[in-house]
Amino acid sequence: MxxxxxxxxxxxxxxxxxxxxxxxxxxxxxxxxxxxxxxxxxxxxxxxxxxxxxxxxxxxxxxxxxxxxxxxxxxxxxxxxxxxxxxxxxxxxxxxxxxxxxxxxxxxxxxxxxxxxxRRRERELADKGRFRFASWRGRRRPVKVKCFREVLDGKKQCESATRVDSMGGSSAPPSREVPASCSVIPEHTVDPSKNFTQDAFTSPVCVVQEEADFHGTPVDVIPEALDTDTLGPDLFTRNAGLDGAFQKARVDEILRLVQFGNHLSEDQLKRAKDLISEYADCFALSVGEVRQVKGAVHKLNIPDGASFKRKVHQRPLTQPQKQYLHTKIDELLASDIIEQCDPSEVKCVSPTRLAKKAHEGGGLALEELQHRLNDQCIAAGLPPCFDLPPRSVEANGVQLEEGATGEKPPKWRICQNFGEVNKLTEIAPMPQGDIRAKQLALSGHKYLCFFDFASGFYCVDMHP
Incomplete structure (x- = not known):
């Protein structure tokens, strides 16, 4: 409603x-x-x-x-x-x-x-003759010149130089600076019309001492430190006279230990063996053959009144490590590299460490691995991968029994912790030199040779 x-x-x-x-x-x-x-x-x-x-x-x-x-x-x-x-x-x-x-x-x-x-600074230095320009990767880069070389009558002449600046002495730590007589590396190009497999030219090498035209009797073939009555002349020493380093048994042992690649032809293999035989004195078969550098004496510039720890915590060694260390100590004593001292003369004690070598021991030899790979290929019905001579009954001087593995004994690197000494010693200058000049020296060559010092730590005498 x-x-x-x-x-x-x-x-x-x-x-x-x-x-x-x-x-x-x-x-x-x-x-x-x-x-x-x-x-x-x-x-x-x-x-x-x-x-x-x-x-x-x-x-x-x-x-x-x-x-x-x-x-x-x-x-x-x-x-x-x-x-x-x-x-x-x-x-x-x-x-x-x-x-x-x-x-x-x-x-x-x-x-x-x-x-x-x-760039303006480089141009000014180039005008003054302190730099020369070399082609490097399509661009002109300045290369600092250490000294200038004159080429007269086809002979390479360089300023006289000594090793005093580079090896130090008893009053100063050693130095690794670039020698003052380093030769200028000339600019060169490879002729494309010629076959590259031909022998390439060799860039000049800086000769520190006048030994290029030396044809007399070689000096210091026998290290004085090893010329003792306790070591008789044998295969592993150079105490057999001036020809001790070139005796046939020693050269054959060096050729047996050197590993040659399977890709070399017969002519290349023969030339390589002849080259090694010619420079057999450059190889050391043991620590006893390590040559000492004359005039190179290392002195620890320690301040007067300095004291060091004579009680250290030595890490325990395993039984194989102890056997290896004792064997090496006996070998160094026999080679006159180290000598015993009275405990009262000890001023510093450092712990010893044994670092296992990565490529030594604990595995099979390369030839044994290749043989085993060939065995697997034959078992699978495939042709062998490597052309190898038949297995020898003896490997590494140890008679192998049936079923033996042929493994090498383990090896270690003896290391000392010299931290206490390094805190008070002077640091030697070690510049790396002119890297670009080193690269130019390696260019244009087919084969490159690298040498590693055998036990180079033992080549320098310690100042008493």
Whole structure:
């Protein structure tokens, strides 16, 4: 039933209630509800008095419209805040990029300035004759010249030089500086019309001592330290006279120990063996054949009053390590490399360490590995990979029984911890020299030879 309300209506509500309000198609019929239901209509917890039902609905619609506008406003402000934060972030990123670009630009300018100064300095030195330019990887690079060589009548002449500067002495630590008489490495190119397999020319080598044209009796073939009555002349010493280093048994032993590659032809193998036989005195079969460098004396420049530890914690050694160490000590004593001393003369004691050699012992020989690989190939029905002579019954001086592995005995490197001594001694200058000149000296050659000193640590005498 629908009727107008003439009297005033007061609606009080503190909690939300239920509303049963429906809109009709006609704008005049706004509400189809009884007057008794007006008390159940909430209005945001307020106490409001309406003159009629129409005023009440009009107020509700206005508040609803106001809430919708407020919601739109709040959403718009939130979006604007998000957009503002994103814009600020983009602005900061752009500023960081500009700052980094400015820093790198400044660094690039400084580096370019340094390069210009260095190039100008190189040109000034080149004009003064202190540098010469050599082609290196398609670019002209300066190579510092240590000395100039004159070529007269086809003979290489160089300024005289000695080994005093390079080997030190009793009053100064040894030095490894570049000798002052290092020859200039000439520029050379390989003729493409010639076959590269032909013998290439040899670059001149700096001769420290005048020994290129020496044809007399060789000096110091027998080390004085080994020329004792306790060591008789045998295969492993040079005490059999001037020809002791070239005796046939010794040369044959050297050729037996040298490993030649299977890729060498018969002519190349013969030339290699002849070369080794010609320079047999350059090889040492044992520690007793190590030649000492005359005039090279190492002195420890220790300040007066310095004291060292004479009680150290020695790490225990295994039984194989003890046997190896005792054998080496006996060998060094017999070779006169070390000597016994009285305990009262001992000033410093250092612990001994044995480092196992990575490529010595604990495995099979190369020839034995190749034989075993051939055995596996034959067992699989394949041809052998290596052309080897038949297995010998004896390997490494030990008679092999059936089923033996042929493994080498383990070997260790004797090391001493001289940390206490190194704290008080002077550090010797050891410059590496002109690397670019060394590279040019190696270029243009087909074969390169490398020599490693046998027990080079024992080639220098210690100052008493």
């Amino acid at each position: 629908t009727r107008d309300v003439e009297a005033g209506v007061r609606v009080e509500s503190q909690t939300p209630g239920n509303r049963d309000v429906s809109r009709s198609a006609n704008e005049g019929d706004l509400l189809t509800a009884d007057d008794s239901q007006l008390a159940d209509l909430p209005f945001y917890g307020e106490s409001v008095t309406f003159e009629s039902r129409k005023d009440m609905l009009q107020r509700i619609w206005e508040e609803d419209r106001r809430l919708q506008e407020l919601d739109k406003l709040l959403r718009g402000e939130a979006k604007e805040a998000v957009w503002s934060r994103q814009e600020e972030r983009r602005r900061m990123v752009a500023m960081d990029k500009e700052r980094m670009q400015a820093v790198w630009s400044e660094r690039r300018k400084r580096l370019e300035g340094r390069v210009r100064v260095a």
